[in-house]
Amino acid sequence: QKEVEQNSGPLSVPEGAIASLNCTYSDRGSQSFFWYRQYSGKSPELIMFIYSNGDKEDGRFTAQLNKASQYVSLLIRDSQPSDSATYLCAVTPGDGLTFGKGTHLIIQP
């Protein structure tokens, strides 16, 4: 059974610091990896995707992938109060996405 594991948090980070979010997955056939941000009462918003081992940077966000360890992470630099949300890790070996339960991130001003 495909599983995606995340620490549910809450993870509390001071404003301006680096927030580090982690995710592990069980299906070694997974090919694509995603991070979604979900504000309370809203639908998920895609913020990062990564396909290859290593780092991928986009603005203040960096996604890291290690397929050998079946591990994906998201770093948010210079954290802002507007980054406070639930971050969902998702993976896919096929058409649909398998989601983790999400990490609730709180940026403290």
Add this chain to the structure above:
Amino acid sequence: SAVISQKPSRDICQRGTSLTIQCQVDSQVTMMFWYRQQPGQSLTLIATANQGSEATYESGFVIDKFPISRPNLTFSTLTVSNMSPEDSSIYLCSVEGTGVADTQYFGPGTRLTVL
């Protein structure tokens, strides 16, 4: 990314009834997906809907309970049949992204409460 709308945005229904949720996209897409997000939980894929073929359901979801239509490349419906309070969830449709493999973009969701 495509603009996705869903109707209704929310509804309160009585047990034993059915509700049909509509998903409309502003551009043609091959693949559309339906997810459920139960209170305090993450998203679970219900089924994949391709135009011109039967929907493909995930384990634990059956066509009799969640019939899906996909009449064209911009529209799909999900029906929640013979509802019970356990069906109270947010139902989301998503569409494949263009140009970036496997990406999906979500509609605003339909919040369903079953009494």
